[in-house]
Amino acid sequence: MKSIHVSTTINGDAAEFICAPDESLLDVLRNRLGLTGAKEGCGTGDCGACSVMLDDRLVCACLVLGAEAEGATVGTIEGVANGDTLHPLQQSFIDHAALQCGICTPGIIVAAKALLEKNPDPTDTEVRYWLAGNLCRCTGYDKIIHAVQDAAQKMRSA
Amino acid sequence: MAFDNAPKRVFKVVGTRPPRPDGVDKVTGRALYGADVSAPGMLMAHILRSPHAHAAIVSIDTSAAEALPGVKAVVTAADFAPQDDDFLRDVQDNCMARDKVLYDGHALAAVAATTPAIAKAALRLIKATYNALPHVTDVDAAMRADAPVVQEGRSLETVPDGMSPNVTSHCEFGHGDLAAGFAAADLIVERSFTTAATHQGYIEPHACLASMTPDGKADLWCCTQGQFNVRTLCAAMLGMEASQLRVTASEIGGGFGGKTTVFIEPVALALSRKSGRPVKIVMSRDEVFKATGPTVSSSIDVKIGMTSDGRITAAEAHLRYSGGAFPCGTVDMGAQAAFAAYDLSAVRTLGWNALTNRPKEAAYRAPGAPQAIYAVESVVDELCQKLGLDPLDVRLKNAARKGTKSSYGPTFDDIGLVATLEAAMAHPHYTAPLASGQGRGLSAGFWFNFGGNTCVSLNVNTDGTVGITEGNPDIGGSRAAISQMAAEELGISYDKIRTIIADTSSLGHNDVTDGSRVTFSVGLATIKAAQDAVAKMCSRAARIWGIDEDAVIWHDGAAMPAGPNAGKFPPMTLAEIAAVSFNTGGPIAGHYEFNADGAGVSFGVHLVDVEVDRETGATKVLRYTVFQDAGKAVHPSYVEGQMQGGAVQGIGWALNEEYIYGADGRLQNAGFLDYRVPVASDLPPIETVILEIPNPGHPYGVRGVGETPIVPPLAALSNAVSRAIGTRLNALPMSPPRILKALSKG
Numbered sequence: 001m002k003s004i005h006v007s008t009t010i011n012g013d014a015a016e017f018i019c020a021p022d023e024s025l026l027d028v029l030r031n032r033l034g035l036t037g038a039k040e041g042c043g044t045g046d047c048g049a050c051s052v053m054l055d056d057r058l059v060c061a062c063l064v065l066g067a068e069a070e071g072a073t074v075g076t077i078e079g080v081a082n083g084d085t086l087h088p089l090q091q092s093f094i095d096h097a098a099l100q101c102g103i104c105t106p107g108i109i110v111a112a113k114a115l116l117e118k119n120p121d122p123t124d125t126e127v128r129y130w131l132a133g134n135l136c137r138c139t140g141y142d143k144i145i146h147a148v149q150d151a152a153q154k155m156r157s158a
Numbered sequence: 159m160a161f162d163n164a165p166k167r168v169f170k171v172v173g174t175r176p177p178r179p180d181g182v183d184k185v186t187g188r189a190l191y192g193a194d195v196s197a198p199g200m201l202m203a204h205i206l207r208s209p210h211a212h213a214a215i216v217s218i219d220t221s222a223a224e225a226l227p228g229v230k231a232v233v234t235a236a237d238f239a240p241q242d243d244d245f246l247r248d249v250q251d252n253c254m255a256r257d258k259v260l261y262d263g264h265a266l267a268a269v270a271a272t273t274p275a276i277a278k279a280a281l282r283l284i285k286a287t288y289n290a291l292p293h294v295t296d297v298d299a300a301m302r303a304d305a306p307v308v309q310e311g312r313s314l315e316t317v318p319d320g321m322s323p324n325v326t327s328h329c330e331f332g333h334g335d336l337a338a339g340f341a342a343a344d345l346i347v348e349r350s351f352t353t354a355a356t357h358q359g360y361i362e363p364h365a366c367l368a369s370m371t372p373d374g375k376a377d378l379w380c381c382t383q384g385q386f387n388v389r390t391l392c393a394a395m396l397g398m399e400a401s402q403l404r405v406t407a408s409e410i411g412g413g414f415g416g417k418t419t420v421f422i423e424p425v426a427l428a429l430s431r432k433s434g435r436p437v438k439i440v441m442s443r444d445e446v447f448k449a450t451g452p453t454v455s456s457s458i459d460v461k462i463g464m465t466s467d468g469r470i471t472a473a474e475a476h477l478r479y480s481g482g483a484f485p486c487g488t489v490d491m492g493a494q495a496a497f498a499a500y501d502l503s504a505v506r507t508l509g510w511n512a513l514t515n516r517p518k519e520a521a522y523r524a525p526g527a528p529q530a531i532y533a534v535e536s537v538v539d540e541l542c543q544k545l546g547l548d549p550l551d552v553r554l555k556n557a558a559r560k561g562t563k564s565s566y567g568p569t570f571d572d573i574g575l576v577a578t579l580e581a582a583m584a585h586p587h588y589t590a591p592l593a594s595g596q597g598r599g600l601s602a603g604f605w606f607n608f609g610g611n612t613c614v615s616l617n618v619n620t621d622g623t624v625g626i627t628e629g630n631p632d633i634g635g636s637r638a639a640i641s642q643m644a645a646e647e648l649g650i651s652y653d654k655i656r657t658i659i660a661d662t663s664s665l666g667h668n669d670v671t672d673g674s675r676v677t678f679s680v681g682l683a684t685i686k687a688a689q690d691a692v693a694k695m696c697s698r699a700a701r702i703w704g705i706d707e708d709a710v711i712w713h714d715g716a717a718m719p720a721g722p723n724a725g726k727f728p729p730m731t732l733a734e735i736a737a738v739s740f741n742t743g744g745p746i747a748g749h750y751e752f753n754a755d756g757a758g759v760s761f762g763v764h765l766v767d768v769e770v771d772r773e774t775g776a777t778k779v780l781r782y783t784v785f786q787d788a789g790k791a792v793h794p795s796y797v798e799g800q801m802q803g804g805a806v807q808g809i810g811w812a813l814n815e816e817y818i819y820g821a822d823g824r825l826q827n828a829g830f831l832d833y834r835v836p837v838a839s840d841l842p843p844i845e846t847v848i849l850e851i852p853n854p855g856h857p858y859g860v861r862g863v864g865e866t867p868i869v870p871p872l873a874a875l876s877n878a879v880s881r882a883i884g885t886r887l888n889a890l891p892m893s894p895p896r897i898l899k900a901l902s903k904g
Contacts, residue, residue: 041363044829047361076187078187086182099181101412102189103412127838131838137360137361137835140836142841145843
């Protein structure tokens with residue numbers, strides 16, 4: 001199979017890569033571009049550990065082809081902080097001990113950020129349903145919900 | 159140790175909630191896990207796995223795969239050293255099948271190639287010829303005399319004559335006169351239970367990167383709960399000396415016991431040795447389910463006698479566990495844990511392990527205890543219901559306490575069960591009203607907790623900061639807890655300390671991160687290493703002041719004269735002593751190594767309210783509260799996290815999770831879509847109540863907390879569901895089809 005040349009924007013910067021036609025965006029990010037923040041927990045879209053933004057859509061990068069990034073805007077966990085200033089969600093996850101092993105954390109922060117951009121004042125139930133596609137095996141989700149709500153509150157009053 | 163029976167009670171740093179040192183790396187995507195590193199010239203490897211539940215390997219022809227352009231090495235069992243030791247041989251045979259494949263997904267060859275696509279294509283060119291054999295995947299079926307034999311000659315002498323060769327071990331615990339005890343009972347309930355095998359379900363699949371050079375030296379990077387154990391196992395399998403293999407533990411994306419052994423690590427090393435190139439292996443989720451350790455599956459009988467006022471007169475349990483295709487001692491722990499929460503005059507537990515054509519069991523959080531205690535706590539609850547007794551009253555009336563001879567032998571020291579039960583009794587959850595169709599369940603739980611081999615170094619830097627080198631992968635915030643204990647002991651602030659986890663060439667042996675041992679054992683070693691450094695700093699101050707070193711004490715982060723007779727000198731802080739250390743004898747460091755004992759057992763009580771949808775059979779968890787004795791919670795947020803996470807894993811086990819095998823002996827649900835772990839929308843908040851009954855075996859009173867919380871949920875949920883629907887359930891998981899079936903019978 002002939003490789004495909006892709007021009008795209010990743011975390012605000014122009015990026016180019018070549019990939020196989022059947023290569024996932026997740027493999028491109030991790031193996032070709034060195035962006036290993038998105039994790040592969042299942043490869044079938046069931047765990048959410050590879051959550052990234054493709055234009056304004058929250059997607060599992062394992063279910064998107066690298067070629068689909070052509071002309072698009074990709075946002076990953078590596079682009080969530082503003083330089084050396086953590087995003088309120090990132091700070092809140094540390095403050096609330098909302099991670100244990102941390103493998104699901106990048107995906108959950110990307111997904112929660114997408115939620116708060118659509119809905120800055122969600123109920124706990126809305127947070128729980130929005131994050132239902134992001135598996136966490138360590139925390140039982142309780143501290144994650146608190147961290148998201150505390151960040152939402154801080155973002156609203158900022 | 160002098161402090162052993164006088165735990166410290168006043169703390170400055172311990173008990174606070176500082177940010178974890180690895181927090182920023184983990185929220186920014188910078189933390190490096192098993193699959194996140196690469197090496198120049200690296201090959202990618204994939205593994206060929208058995209499609210059969212049980213088959214003899216007639217031949218494996220790898221010639222076509224080896225001839226494929228881009229393939230650099232192919233390995234099979236023939237590429238590993240022969241093992242005389244049963245344990246090592248089992249681990250090795252599980253990594254790469256020899257003679258027979260023993261379960262669906264058992265590895266039998268591996269290919270390293272320049273790209274993953276070439277490696278996968280090469281797997282299809284390997285010609286494996288099998289002679290399929292009859293299989294057995296059910297534990298009770300495997301124990302029948304006419305069952306297909308998974309492995310011959312593996313029964314220990316403890317196994318009574320006449321049992322199937324699949325029965326590998328037998329154990330017995332208890333004391334007292336059972337017959338007299340049952341004769342004294344007003345009511346006896348005897349029930350049989352089954353529990354399905356479940357998987358630890360860590361989100362990070364196993365991954366490693368191995369690099370071996372032609373001079374026989376090797377480096378291995380992998381996600382593991384114990385890099386020293388990986389070194390021991392891999393060195394033996396590759397025929398290497400330990401000093402030549404350096405193993406570095408990556409950040410680890412969950413383990414729960416499942417990353418306490420090796421699967422792909424020796425394979426990557428063998429491929430690297432053969433190809434002369436670095437080799438990376440990353441498992442798929444399908445491989446994780448099929449070929450890494452689930453729990454045991456179990457079949458259990460429990461018989462308990464009780465007086466009409468709630469005193470247990472006799473208790474007996476028969477436990478039949480299967481740890482898959484290899485011998486497994488988990489039933490011993492189940493048999494010991496089953497009745498640990500009770501003070502009994504007559505108790506007996508018998509256990510058997512049987513081989514089945516399933517993947518080799520790996521530890522999962524309190525291995526063996528959740529199943530046994532589920533069965534016991536279900537029968538206790540049924541007795542309470544039938545006798546019209548309050549289930550917490552009955553547990554308090556029969557509770558083990560200090561001085562109780564436990565059902566497994568030892569006599570308990572200070573334990574927190576009564577305090578935990580009383581906290582549950584006093585909590586508003588216990589008396590909150592329930593609506594029609596809802597049910598409330600509870601269960602006690604127990605875990606032994608382990609200590610083990612531990613080695614810690616502590617270096618005092620000349621700028622007054624401190625570096626700690628420990629050897630246990632941090633799965634849930636342990637670097638924070640270790641730093642806190644060092645800060646407490648040294649009398650400096652938390653942010654002056656950085657704790658790192660060393661590779662196997664940088665520190666002495668540390669046992670695996672398991673048994674809830676790290677905060678206890680590594681914490682204790684850190685405290686002792688800090689005391690070692692303090693003694694040296696006092697000696698340096700004595701030298702500076704020109705007084706006897708016995709006349710110097712350490713107080714609040716500084717050396718000071720012991721009293722007016724020692725001389726009048728202003729205190730010297732750690733930073734001041736460190737700054738001049740090169741002039742007073744050189745660098746200052748503390749060290750401690752030991753085989754830790756005195757871990758201190760841990761009890762928990764869980765309360766849960768549920769509602770069952772009678773049309774769909776789905777169970778909704780409405781409210782959940784965890785009560786647990788932590789001894790001393792060093793970082794309470796991460797103690798709560800253990801309690802919450804364990805509870806939710808237990809909820810998954812109780813309601814949904816199970817390994818489902820078809821009649822062909824193949825696993826039918828090897829993925830997160832069909833093996834459904836709890837998601838955020840399934841759950842209510844998990845409330846936590848931490849009790850602190852100090853462990854006499856630790857200077858700060860610390861007990862392990864990680865495992866106990868997965869023990870009570872199974873029975874708590876079963877008791878709640880049974881009370882909600884008015885029919886008792888005796889099998890896990892209580893998935894909607896099983897509940898509908900129970901409702902149609904009820």
